[in-house]
Amino acid sequence: MKKIILPLFCLILLNCNKSEAVANESVSAMAVMEDVAVDSAAASYSPSPSTTTSDKQVQNSEPNSSNPKTNIVSKKIIKNGEMEIQVGEIKKAQNQISEILKKNNAYIQSERFNNNDTAENLNVTIRVPHQNFDPLINSFSNGVGSVLSKNISSDDVTEEYTDVSIKLENKKIYLEKYRDMLRSAKTTKDMLEIQENIRSLEDEIDVSEGRLRFIDDRVNYSTLELMLYKEKVRSSATSKIGFGSRFGDSITEGWNSFIAFFLGVISFWPFLLLIPIVVFVWKKWRKNRVKK
Template sequence: MKKLFLTLFCFSLIYCKKNENLNDKSISSMVALEDVELKSPAPSQAISEKALSDNSSASINNPSKIDSISKKIIKNGEMTIQVGDIKKAQQQVGEILSKSNAYVQKEDFRNTDTDESLNLIIRVPHKNFDILIDSFSNGVGSILSKNISSDDVTEEYTDVTIKLANKKIYLEKYRDMLRSASTTKDMIEIQEKIRELVDEIDIAEGRLRFIDDRVKYSTFNLTLYKEKIRSSTTSKIGFGSRFGDSFTEGWNSFVSFSLGIISFWPYFLLFPIFILIWKKWKRKTKK
């Protein structure tokens, strides 16, 4: 009988021991879970911060967007050609422009006593730029000056594109904030931020359009020059024509000299007054 009571007592002790261990484990697990929940941020805050960081760096860390931008090279040039007849040379230039799909953006003609000049600002497709230069170099006239330049703006274009994408992302964020704003002060501040971003976006888009236009159509400055004062080394002109030009030039110089002397007439009036004063002073010194 004693052995039976001892056996039951041992089983009860073992059972209580197991229950205590289980209770301790459950309590410790609950405490650990509470610690984790206290340390971890709110779900909405974590999601919003992650979305903001992902959106703000999406365009910067996206290599496919950067690689998709092709080379942006702006070509410019200028050339001065001496011709014998401005009108004839202008007709030749018009035919060359028609073949190259180019057009004249601005035209400026000047006519002086010594020369005539026609300045043309030409826009030509990028692919036809070199063909246009070769056409002007052959057959139009004598080249006096020539300057060709190329400017690689790929880095600037990429930088502006990335900043523009980021500004558009932040613009959408501010618009979402404006829809959920609760006070008038917050609404005014958010609207001011939106206005600034819209202005910056317009400027960036305008800069990209300008670069695209300069890349697509190159700018070429052509000057057709004709010298009026002729010499035997530049043209085959008879003695009579050269004599008439020299006579006209001499007469123009004489007229210019005479007009220059006449322009000193106030000094001629002061000269007699100076002589009278000098004579009076001389008489006083003699007395």
């Protein structure tokens, strides 16, 4: 009996040890499978297109405060000048000016010539690229004639240009908004009001753009007012004013002086009225003094 029980007991112990090992192996296998499943799920997961798109829309709709939009405008300097030069001959000076203008890519905007008894005057308005303004002034100062006067000025319009540019961009933005509103307008009254706002904005935009074009033109091309002056030398042989003309001028000046004197006396008429009164009072006072 003991011989039978002892082998059975050993067999039961062996079976128990095997079942525990199998159980442990199965648990380990399940844990490994779960880790693999989790890793594969994590690897295979990607956000849906709708979620990504919406996130991007939110990000795009939010203002980017770290990178604000700035308008950078270069310096806008308007240069103007005035020169008066005394020359020996107007024609010769004109030829010299033409050569100087060609070298500096300048052109004549307007020209006015005046010839009288005492002098010849040629007034020329010149436009020149701003980078050639100073060389042009130096060329006129050397060799053309004797400089009688020179005035150069610079005007910084950067602030004005920047202000007009910013306002112009804002007006264009509002104009597009009004146009969008016009497309969705449902009543005639709303359409008329929106069209009136659009018309007003378009006029303001035209004015602003015209102002910017004017400033750019004055900045890119400087303006110089040049006056050439030639004094005429008088002599008995060349003078156009003879004795007869001088005699007539003297009579005219004398008559004008007499008229001016007469009118000046007339202007004192209140004082002239007082003279008889003063004389009458003086005579009466004198008679009374003699009687006494």
